[in-house]
Amino acid sequence: MLGRIIGAIAGIKAAEHxxxxxxxxxxxxxxxxxxILRRIGPLGLISAVGGGYAYKKYAERRDAQKxxxxxxxxxxxxxxxxx
Numbered sequence: 175m176l177g178r179i180i181g182a183i184a185g186i187k188a189a190e191h192x193x194x195x196x197x198x199x200x201x202x203x204x205x206x207x208x209x210i211l212r213r214i215g216p217l218g219l220i221s222a223v224g225g226g227y228a229y230k231k232y233a234e235r236r237d238a239q240k241x242x243x244x245x246x247x248x249x250x251x252x253x254x255x256x257x
Contacts, residue, residue, distance in 0.1 A: 183201075184207075185200035185201045185207070186200045187200075188204070
């Protein structure tokens with residue numbers, strides 16, 4: 175019971191840093207986390223961490239490409255055509 179309470183508190187704090195996740199959803203995820211971690215085991219945990227890391231790198235690369243397409247004033251670079 176104490177683990178679920180601590181997990182809920184940690185979930186609320188983590189939800190403050192995740193876009194699209196409010197405190198209640200964070201609390202529910204925090205309460206469910208110990209059960210989920212026990213069920214997936216060590217190999218599943220390693221896979222989840224590796225997948226999260228790969229997605230983070232992919233998202234950073236995608237955001238960097240989007241940022242490169244716009245000029246500092248917010249306008250997109252005009253397309254270049256051959257005359």
